[in-house]
Amino acid sequence: DGGITQSPKYLFRKEGQNVTLSCEQNLNHDAMYWYRQDPGQGLRLIYYSQIVNDFQKGDIAEGYSVSREKKESFPLTVTSAQKNPTAFYLCASSSGPGGSYEQYFGPGTRLTVT
Amino acid sequence: QQPVQSPQAVILREGEDAVINCSSSKALYSVHWYRQKHGEAPVFLMILLKGGEQKGHEKISASFNEKKQQSSLYLTASQLSYSGTYFCGTPSSGSARQLTFGSGTQLTVLP
Numbered sequence: 001d002g003g004i005t006q007s008p009k010y011l012f013r014k015e016g017q018n019v020t021l022s023c024e025q026n027l028n029h030d031a032m033y034w035y036r037q038d039p040g041q042g043l044r045l046i047y048y049s050q051i052v053n054d055f056q057k058g059d060i061a062e063g064y065s066v067s068r069e070k071k072e073s074f075p076l077t078v079t080s081a082q083k084n085p086t087a088f089y090l091c092a093s094s095s096g097p098g099g100s101y102e103q104y105f106g107p108g109t110r111l112t113v114t
Numbered sequence: 115q116q117p118v119q120s121p122q123a124v125i126l127r128e129g130e131d132a133v134i135n136c137s138s139s140k141a142l143y144s145v146h147w148y149r150q151k152h153g154e155a156p157v158f159l160m161i162l163l164k165g166g167e168q169k170g171h172e173k174i175s176a177s178f179n180e181k182k183q184q185s186s187l188y189l190t191a192s193q194l195s196y197s198g199t200y201f202c203g204t205p206s207s208g209s210a211r212q213l214t215f216g217s218g219t220q221l222t223v224l225p
Contacts, residue, residue, distance in 0.1 A: 033212070042116070042201055042215040043156070050211060058212065090155060098212045099144055099205030100163070105155035 002027045004106035006091050011111045013085075021076045021109045023091035032074040033092040033103065036060060043090065048098065049074055078111065085113045115139055117204045119216035127224050130192055134219045136202030137184040145178055145185040146203040146213060149196075156201060159187070192223045 004025045013019045025032065031050050035043040045058030049068040063082025068074050074093075078085045090108045094101040117138045124132050136145060143164040148156040162168050162178035162185055175188045189196055199220045203213035 031211070042217040043203075045206075045212055045214070048212050056211075059214070100161070102158045102161060103146075103148075103213070104158070107155050 004091060004093055004104055006089075006106035006109050008109060009107065011109055013111070013113050015113055016080045017113075018080060019078050019085075019111065019113075021078065021089055021091075021111070023074045023076065023106060024072055025074075025091075025093045025104075025106075026072060027093055027095070027104060028071070029093035029095050029104070030071070031094045031096065031098060031101075032068070033094075033098065034058075034064070034066065034074070034076045035090045035092065037088040037090060037108075046076065046089075050097070078113075085111060087111060116214050117145075117202055117216040119200075119202055119219050121219060122217075123220040123222075125222045125224065126192055128192060128194060130223075132189045132192060132221060134187040134189070134200050134202075134221070135184060136186070136204075136216055137182075138204050140183065140204075142178075142180060142183050142185075142204055144205060145176075147174075147176060147185075147187050148201045148203065148215075149198045150201065150218075151198040159200075189221070192221075194223050194225060197221055197223045 007022045033048040034046040047066040049055035065077045091106040092103040094103045147159040150156040178185045199218040203215045206214045
């Protein structure tokens, strides 16, 4: 089955530690995205990538970093510089530019930092 | 700039109808609609494009008024499975490559 996988589903970290969230897709999509969702809130874009080895900052990129070395993979690192990292993180992909194409979402990773 | 959704929440009985609105302060060429159930990933419902084209894979109707810069999602004869939070997304300023999502409309369908 084609789709997007994110792991792990739940992640717990101590404050001051960097943590990397995994996102893999086998849909052969060029574009991939990372969103953050806080309780009762909408989706806010962290980073996006249209092609391999290229990515752009979204609205809330501070304290996060990404890489896109392979088409299928778009890992997100939450660094210790992120002031409030506890949130639900969603990865998505689309076959074309996000403004015109359906985005497929992964099941999400719920990160808790204490 | 984030699109504005209304209402923020709606509760209705099974079989009743609901309308969810999405407005933008800037010109739109497309509006996306997604539904998210609690603790799950958002699921695509529909894209409405300038010129009247619609792309979707569910029997949900929507309108897109380019002049008024708004879209409405119509949920008729609601079923229990329609419960969830509905988000609209619009292309971000200066870029057709990313969406900005509204804060969502929580829909609860009661038996």
